[in-house]
Amino acid sequence: MHHPGLDAWMGKRRLKTPDKAALIYDDGQAMTYAQLADLTDRVSALLSARGIGKGDSVAYIGENSPEFLATLFGCAQVGAVFVPVNTRLAPPEILHILADSRARALFRDRDFVERTSPLASAVGIAHVVETADLRHALADADAGFAFIHAVPEDPAAVIYTSGTTGRSKGAVLTHQNLTWVALNSLVDYDIVSTDVALMISPLFHVASLGMGALPVILKGGTIVLERGFEPGRALRLIAQHGVTMLSGVPTTYQLMADHPDWAVTDLSTLSKLTCGGSAVPTRILNAYEERGLHFSQGYGMTETSPGATSLSPSMTRSKQGSVGLPHFFTDVRITDESGADLGWDGVGEIEIAGPNVFPGYLHLPEATDAAFTADGWFRSGDLGRLDADGYLYISDRLKDMIISGGENIYPAEVENLISNIPGVTGVAVIGIPDDQWGEVPWAVLTVAGTTSISTDSVRGHLDGQLARYKLPRHVIVIDELPRTASGKIRKQDLRAMYGGAKR
Known part of the structure; x- marks a missing residue:
């Protein structure tokens, strides 16, 4: 049975919903799924023309844009591996990612030209593409490309996560990982094709990508892409575009609730609020519930693509403090130091299994071996407990994160x-x-x-x-x-x- 990966997504969306708005960006410009698929094809052709193909790494540093997603899917179509770079990193941190991933190409926004030019030269990246010139540059890429059919275990992206020993590690996320985390999101957050998702968090974060953009695209919804977050503007966009879905961290939700326009903004279309990073403080819960809004919360990490658990809005109060139940296609267990399953209410290490769990760290076999148990469960490094209903509570972080x-x-x-x-x-x-x-x-x-x-x-x-x-x-x-x-x-x-x- 053929299991299509991200390589097939744009082609299928072009067939199913060619005229549907996939993206809204830059103060109201719209891009349909057919147009996003065409842009993706041209990125694939551009990569192919430069000899970049299966297994090659392509780094990307830039803010949220159609080009970000087109490069992700364009890489997938030629079998290349997408490496998004956190735009907030300092030059030595970026240099490590470019060198460790062995990037053959770098796509970058103009704001990062000065910062990255010496870095690209230092690691010998021969192919540098400015995203502002991308569509013009693609004019010479009409010759087509060799489409590579991915298998579930093929790497789709490498996302770097800060390491406990001081160097960031590249978590290899496969086509299977990113597909299944999107499916988990569809099931547990009830994402539908009519959803309009406001993307205020950067797509280089695995949560924004894996549980924000990808499930909406998989379902054929619309994403309102923002290059940055400003609370007053976010409130205006919710009312302007009839936003139904919003993801963020407690800080972003707090800044919106504290904004002068909060009380007068029409939020009636909002139905799905997801929050990660840490528990939602009670005062934020209160502020949103006063407007008839309720949160889904969760727990995860880069290595789980990132979702591991989710707490439904209906359980926010009765299970306050919990990060929820395991996602539909994911399992969680608690073990003691000997690896024995502790069952209910025993505090131990949180271990996770499922098709969304990564296969390992790039070029780090020893770290990969240490991250998994003998029977294949990922060791989170976090301490927690499960209550009698199966809800997970985080007790402490072994890694001091x-x-x-x-x-x-x-x-x-x-x-x-x-x-x-x-x-x-x-x-x-x-x-x-x-x-x-x-x-x-x-x-x-x-x-x-x-x-x-x-x-x-x-x-x-x-x-x-x-x-x-x-x-x-x-x-x-x-x-x-x-x-x-x-x-x-x-x-x-x-x-x-x-x-x-x-x-």
């Missing part, structure tokens, strides 16, 4: 760079609760002798090496870091000491 405004921050990545500052003898980066961002990173240091260290000096050292959202919001110098008998820093003690602080 910080989630700030929906962005993941791994402390080790920041700590490794801070430890290079002369005079720093010890460092721990922890997440501190923040009303706007959920959490923000703080750094707690020990220093040698009379070394003078300030928040500004640490941020100045890191600026340009890390994305700015990863920079510590505050730096504290103490005499001694609390440690276990084996010498490991007790971050839970530091969080207890400083977690109630406001700066």
Whole structure:
């Protein structure tokens, strides 16, 4: 039986709904599915003309646009692997992704030309395409291309996730992974062909791509593509286009509810609100419920494409604090340190299985082996429990990950760079609760002798090496870091000491 991957999506949409608006962008321009499929074909032809085909990596750095999606599907049609790059990353982080993915081509928005030109040269990328000139550049690509039929296990994308050891890892997502996570979304979020989805989150995030854009395209709905998020504009677009579906993180929903236009904006068409990254605070739940709006919440990670569980709006209050039930085609279990299944109400590591779970990390066989159990379940590194009804509750994060405004921050990545500052003898980066961002990173240091260290000096050292959202919001110098008998820093003690602080 043939199992089509993303390579087949545009061709099938062109047959089924050629005149339906696929995308609305740039203040009201519309692109039909037939036009998006044509653009996709021209991207495929452009790649083919440059000798890029099966297994080759194509990096993309840019904001939400039709070209982003056309490049994703264009890569799929020639068997190439799409590598979206977070636009907020610093040059050394981007360089690592370009080198590690062995990108043969780079598609980029004009805003990133200056930042990426030396990087592309440094890793020898021969094919660089400006997205603003893409349609003009495609004029020489009308000769067609060799269509590659994907099999479920073929890589479709590599999405980089910050690593616990300080270097980001490329999570390989297959055609099967991205198809099944879209199907999970269709089932559990009741996505229909008449849905109009406002995309305010960047598509380079796996949640926006895998659970936002792809299921809407699979069903033949319409996406309102925004290059960035501004709460007043988002409210206007909801009313203007009759938006039915919105995805975001708690911070975005809070900023919309706090905007002066919130009370007077017509939100009557909204029926599906999904929120990830962290639990929705009660005051945000209250603000939206007062307008007759209810959230679906969930849990997942890049390695699960990303959805693992979802909490339906009807259970938001009765199961408050839970991240929901496993998605329809996904399973979750809780195990102890020996790998034994704990069943209900035992706290242990969350493990996930299903066709949406990735096969492994790019060029990292040891990390891949460590990420899976002997019987093939993905080890999330998070602690949780299942209640008697099967609902998952997150207890703690084994990896100490910080989630700030929906962005993941791994402390080790920041700590490794801070430890290079002369005079720093010890460092721990922890997440501190923040009303706007959920959490923000703080750094707690020990220093040698009379070394003078300030928040500004640490941020100045890191600026340009890390994305700015990863920079510590505050730096504290103490005499001694609390440690276990084996010498490991007790971050839970530091969080207890400083977690109630406001700066």
